[in-house]
Amino acid sequence: MGDIQARVEAALGRLLPAPEVVPQRLHQAIRYAVLGGGKRVRPLLAFAAGDLAGADISRVEIVACAVECIHAYSLVHDDLPCMDNDVLRRGRPTCHVEYDEVTALLVGDSLQAFAFQLLAEHRLAEDAAVQLEMLRILAAACGSRGMAGGQAIDLGSVGKGLTLTELEHMHIRKTGALIRASVALGARCGAMLSGDELEHLDRYAKLVGLAFQVVDDVLDCEASTATLGKTAGKDAAANKPTYVSVLGVGGARALAEELRADAQDALSSFGAKAKRLAALADFVVLRKF
């Protein structure tokens, strides 16, 4: 995992415009927002799915950088004063605190475009039609029926008591959509899997995405700001419904375990070929930050 994280960090550093490219301040802020931190969960999932599909690592690397740029953009916009108004991210000042609000807005806007540019300008599949499908998957995951839509539901839920099903619907969009796209894109860098195989993988990704969010809610409640590198306890402070507020800490932990078991189960037909994906399901649930 450390190898892949280092590889993704190096690739992002190489692919992103250099800090001296005009407009310099914007490019410096983009690099600040993307480089030097993060668990890189989405790239790890893309690599593990690519590994399962026997994909060329240089292709998966591009996909991994694209999904991480989308993730970084979403964090920068989420942290803005009009959204979560947060000052700490990955143990450092958030982008709008380190630079300014307008720059942070443009950093997010630029990173979204950059992710699509990466997928369009590098050769990622033998068949260009498969690559178009990859672009379609990422675009749908980012849009109003995916990540951005989940964010809108999240912000509309402040002070409301959501049911478990409503909470799930929100998170399937807000964090789940990009996690599913990461797995789907990584897999499509390799030999074409069958429709059934892609469905198993998508089921795995959906479960891991939900588990990720359940664990995030537990950690937000139990871990310290220093450990998380971002402000702890902010969901409760913002009166947002979370898995902990709906199920309690014990119930949320039990749900995460259940999702982990189901995710492993979704991989069963792949056997040992899926060992990296299986390890990531464990990592997502057992992580401490």
Add this chain to the structure above:
Amino acid sequence: MGDIQARVEAALGRLLPAPEVVPQRLHQAIRYAVLGGGKRVRPLLAFAAGDLAGADISRVEIVACAVECIHAYSLVHDDLPCMDNDVLRRGRPTCHVEYDEVTALLVGDSLQAFAFQLLAEHRLAEDAAVQLEMLRILAAACGSRGMAGGQAIDLGSVGKGLTLTELEHMHIRKTGALIRASVALGARCGAMLSGDELEHLDRYAKLVGLAFQVVDDVLDCEASTATLGKTAGKDAAANKPTYVSVLGVGGARALAEELRADAQDALSSFGAKAKRLAALADFVVLRKF
């Protein structure tokens, strides 16, 4: 022109998620930001370039909607309090005034993704590789070396006296990049033009993009808020360098005329086939709003 504007309006209404799709408020705000107004200059350019290349109109329609969604997203973000803090656009309250700031942020984010989704999920060229090139062109036009970068330079220029060359460099990115992409994408919906022909078209688009901005600066200074449907005089109020502040109104008008003549000249090798593009260069310079 009215026919194409109506066609684009209808296509956008059909392609954008319906207002009752979850999250409803976000989708209503997206439709508010895109539908019911605007000169649709970029769609008109895409259609004119498609006409030159003998393109299937149903393909050009998708491209036209994609570039218009990018344009609409850029207006929504530009109008935000941290950017231009504007309350009036297309004769109506801006998106963050009609809805709220967070919704406007997510409207822009969603529309950017939606534009790429349109280009990825509809068949726009016989050869999927050409379609990938179209996605690459749009992504590059939107990013930190295109529109978003131009916006960053613009905001960094407040209170500074830019030279004519610096002003041009800013506008080539800020408005020019998407106008060039509109022409390039429209043309690529049709029979493949030669490299020389694509270069002539790009030169035309670059000149029209600059002319558009020069005229915008003149109108911002001379026309009323009622005529423009957006706040007049705001560049001068914000102490931003414009073609009028650098050249005076007479100098700016003369420059627009010069750019119009050069744009017509760039089309000369196409003869009568380029008559719609030629008419649009006139429209951009002679418009009153």
